[in-house]
Amino acid sequence: MAGNAKQGNNKIKAANWQFWLIIALPMIYAFVFAYIPMGGIIIAFKDYSIRRGIMGSKWVGFKYFQQFLTSTSSVTVIKNTLILGCYNFIASFPIPILLAIGINEVRVVWYKKFVQMITYMPYFISIVVLVGMMMSMMDQRTGIINTLLGLVGIAPINFFGKAEYFRHLYVWSGIWQTAGYSSIIYVAALAGVSQDLQEAAMIDGASRLQRILNVDLPSILPTIVIQLIFNCASVVSIGMDKVFLMQNDLNAGVSEVISTFVYKVGVVNSNFGYSTAAGLFQSLVAFSLLLIVNKTTKKLTETSLF
Amino acid sequence: MKETKFSQMSMEDKIVTFVIYAFLTLITLVILYPIVYVVSASFSEPQAVISGRVKLFPVDFTLRGYEAVFQNGKLINGFLNSIFYVAVSLVLNLTMTMLCAYPLSRKEFTARGWVSLFFVFTMYFSGGMVPSYILVNKLHLLNTRWAMIIPTAMSTYNMIICRTYIMNNIPDDLYEAGQIDGCTPFRYMLQVIVPLSKSILAVLLLYYGVAKWNDYYNAMIYLYKDNLMPLTMVMREILILGEVDMTKVSNADAVAKLQGMSELLKYATIVVASLPVVMLYPAIQKHLVKGVMVGAVKG
Numbered sequence: 001m002a003g004n005a006k007q008g009n010n011k012i013k014a015a016n017w018q019f020w021l022i023i024a025l026p027m028i029y030a031f032v033f034a035y036i037p038m039g040g041i042i043i044a045f046k047d048y049s050i051r052r053g054i055m056g057s058k059w060v061g062f063k064y065f066q067q068f069l070t071s072t073s074s075v076t077v078i079k080n081t082l083i084l085g086c087y088n089f090i091a092s093f094p095i096p097i098l099l100a101i102g103i104n105e106v107r108v109v110w111y112k113k114f115v116q117m118i119t120y121m122p123y124f125i126s127i128v129v130l131v132g133m134m135m136s137m138m139d140q141r142t143g144i145i146n147t148l149l150g151l152v153g154i155a156p157i158n159f160f161g162k163a164e165y166f167r168h169l170y171v172w173s174g175i176w177q178t179a180g181y182s183s184i185i186y187v188a189a190l191a192g193v194s195q196d197l198q199e200a201a202m203i204d205g206a207s208r209l210q211r212i213l214n215v216d217l218p219s220i221l222p223t224i225v226i227q228l229i230f231n232c233a234s235v236v237s238i239g240m241d242k243v244f245l246m247q248n249d250l251n252a253g254v255s256e257v258i259s260t261f262v263y264k265v266g267v268v269n270s271n272f273g274y275s276t277a278a279g280l281f282q283s284l285v286a287f288s289l290l291l292i293v294n295k296t297t298k299k300l301t302e303t304s305l306f
Numbered sequence: 307m308k309e310t311k312f313s314q315m316s317m318e319d320k321i322v323t324f325v326i327y328a329f330l331t332l333i334t335l336v337i338l339y340p341i342v343y344v345v346s347a348s349f350s351e352p353q354a355v356i357s358g359r360v361k362l363f364p365v366d367f368t369l370r371g372y373e374a375v376f377q378n379g380k381l382i383n384g385f386l387n388s389i390f391y392v393a394v395s396l397v398l399n400l401t402m403t404m405l406c407a408y409p410l411s412r413k414e415f416t417a418r419g420w421v422s423l424f425f426v427f428t429m430y431f432s433g434g435m436v437p438s439y440i441l442v443n444k445l446h447l448l449n450t451r452w453a454m455i456i457p458t459a460m461s462t463y464n465m466i467i468c469r470t471y472i473m474n475n476i477p478d479d480l481y482e483a484g485q486i487d488g489c490t491p492f493r494y495m496l497q498v499i500v501p502l503s504k505s506i507l508a509v510l511l512l513y514y515g516v517a518k519w520n521d522y523y524n525a526m527i528y529l530y531k532d533n534l535m536p537l538t539m540v541m542r543e544i545l546i547l548g549e550v551d552m553t554k555v556s557n558a559d560a561v562a563k564l565q566g567m568s569e570l571l572k573y574a575t576i577v578v579a580s581l582p583v584v585m586l587y588p589a590i591q592k593h594l595v596k597g598v599m600v601g602a603v604k605g
Contacts, residue, residue: 016416018491019409023421026406029459030428037433037441102330105323111330118334120591121341124583126520128538129576132545133340136572142565144343147358176337184598208319241523245546259435266436267527279434287431 044277064277074261074278081257081282084243085235088171093231095179097224100186101212116187119180131245134173135160166251170242182227189223190216225303232293233286258282348372348573352566355573371574374567381575383533384540391454391536392518399514400507402460407468408495412481429462435527442528453528454536458518464510471506472499509593516583516590537579545572 044064046057068074099119106112122130138145138159146156159165193216201211240259247255258278266275298304312323342362347355351366359365375381409415410422432438438457447453476499484494500507522538529535548568 015412015414015485015491019412019415020417022405022492022495023409026402026460026465027421027424029402030425030462033438033441033457033459034428034432037437038431040433040437040440043437043440098329099333102326102333105326106330115330115334117591118338120594121587122337124516124520124587124590125580126522126538126541128520128522128541128545129580132541132572132576133344135546135548136569137340137343142356142358142569144347144358144361147361150358176340179333180337181594184595188595188599207316208322244526245542262435263527267439272436272440276434276436279436283431283434290430 041276041280043273044280046273048272048276060273064274065281067274068278068281076253077256077258077261077278080254081236081238081259083254084167084170084257085238087167088174088238089231089235091171092175092178092182093228095175096182097186097220099179100183100190101216103183103187104190104216105208105212116180120184121180122177123181125177127241127245130173130177131242134169134246138169160246160248161250163251163254166246166255170246170255174242185223185227186220189220193219221301222303225297225301229290229293229297229304233290236282236289237286344573344576348570348577350570352563352570355569356562356566370567371570372578374571375574375578378571380532380540381537381544381578384535384537385578387535388519388537390451392515395455395458395518396511396514398455398459399461399464400510403465403468403510404495404500404503404507406460406465407472408499409491410465410469411472412491414481414491425462425465439527447528449529449531449534451534454524454534457528458521458524461514461517464513468503468506468510472503475506476502505593505596508589509596512586512590512593515586519583541575541579544575 040054043054043057045059045061046054047060048054048057069078103112103115106115137143138157140146140156140158140161143159145159149155149157157165159169197215197219198211201215206214236258238257238259240257240263243255243257244260244263247260259282262275262279262282265271265278294304312320315323343360346362346364347360348371349364349367349369350360351368352370354360354365406425410418410425412418415421442448442453442457447456480498481494484498489497520538522536522542525534525536525539526542529539
């Protein structure tokens with residue numbers, strides 16, 4: 001293009017015009033369904049009423065944020081979110097890595113395929129089905145889990161009737177569902193580990209375990225770091241899907257998290273301003289966490305998302 | 307690399323190998339058992355299910371659970387609604403994804419840096435539930451079928467996957483050759499990009515399809531009419547809220563019978579609802595790694 005720069009420029013201009021036309025629809029979509037709601041965040045600072053509209057409603061400043069961060073009920077909600085988020089993050093982050101290392105060490109092809117097929121599968125089950133399965137199989141009287149526990153002499157457990165079990169059920173059912181799928185990326189990374197390094201380590205007499213620890217793990221560290229950055233925000237942004245389905249009056253004390261609170265206060269009780277403030281608090285904390293972890297890992301390991 | 311045979315390994319390697327196989331077998335069994343149990347229970351006599359006689363295989367084989375599913379008008383209606391939502395959404399999803407991914411994949415599109423940022427930002431920050439709810443309400447989509455389709459017209463994450471695939475797999479030379487022959491960007495998209503992106507479009511079709519089939523969140527927030535509900539919402543009533551009318555039943559025997567039937571209905575419902583995804587699973591699995599890897603390339 002260097003030779004006939006002017007003609008090239010004209011061509012680029014003509015093409016640009018058409019690119020804008022092609023991408024117009026997705027841009028309008030993103031503007032309407034992502035950016036207009038972002039603008040709607042302003043109702044977190046207003047005493048919003050549908051009748052007066054967003055602009056006409058009275059400005060209340062940080063009243064709702066103050067209320068959210070100080071009232072006893074919402075502080076419990078924030079605490080529940082953090083405990084559940086941290087527990088979930090710490091328990092579910094390492095397991096896919098272990099699983100991938102295991103899969104990578106298997107040399108029997110059919111067995112490897114079988115393990116992968118089974119472990120990836122639950123990811124595609126819907127949350128409603130997952131929670132439904134848990135509730136039926138863990139029923140205190142008729143559930144199979146309690147029948148099996150009975151065989152080894154353990155008295156029936158009321159899994160869904162006691163608040164103390166909620167967090168374990170939430171976290172471990174999540175691991176059951178997603179560990180296999182989350183391991184895919186590590187399996188792929190492990191497949192790319194340099195064969196030369198592996199052979200050199202073998203010639204030096206490294207044992208299998210030593211090769212895993214000193215060749216495989218360091219090689220996939222960048223992948224692990226990227227996943228860490230991706231997942232760190234989940235500590236505060238527990239979604240409402242599964243929690244809401246698992247929630248009942250008996251476990252509400254530990255299962256009420258910010259997202260379910262936002263739904264109940266906003267969509268169910270129509271307290272729009274307060275609900276939006278709570279949601280905004282959550283997204284801001286999640287977004288800042290992402291930025292902080294990204295910056296930290298960039299310094300420590302030179303791997304980052306952006 | 308030549309693999310050492312198990313018998314020739316050192317003692318330490320033998321132990322490590324054994325631990326690895328044991329660990330994988332344990333995980334596989336733990337994942338497999340609930341799935342096998344649900345299928346077996348759905349084919350068993352209700353009494354055998356609630357008394358715990360079904361442990362691994364069906365006991366007193368019967369299809370009564372499935373008869374109950376197909377006699378349940380709400381479930382049938384939900385099933386049909388879900389098929390409708392998935393079908394219409396897929397057409398919109400794939401069109402929008404391609405319209406967005408293609409311009410962002412071309413370096414000739416001078417504004418693509420800024421436009422990419424415009425989309426990527428929406429992955430990390432959103433207005434949240436209430437502003438979206440107010441918007442859907444203002445657009446008069448609330449409680450219409452469109453509420454299940456238009457707000458989820460495109461996933462930015464899937465669009466980035468598609469864009470990365472186009473950039474990495476379709477040679478730039480093709481575009482330049484087309485330019486010389488006077489091919490416009492729009493025609494180039496239809497006649498070159500779309501046919502050459504079939505494999506990634508298949509992956510996205512599965513991602514979008516499974517996500518829509520399994521979604522209950524949008525329905526719960528945006529719909530309240532029974533006849534519009536997707537299968538997941540009907541299942542929520544049956545599986546989780548356990549809506550079985552026990553008031554008409556007086557004696558304990560009848561209660562037990564009804565309870566057994568209700569459990570059987572639950573297991574059969576789970577199997578029927580998961581069937582479309584399970585049938586697609588072999589196809590999904592083949593493409594899984596590709597999809598995950600393309601998606602893993604950072605923004």
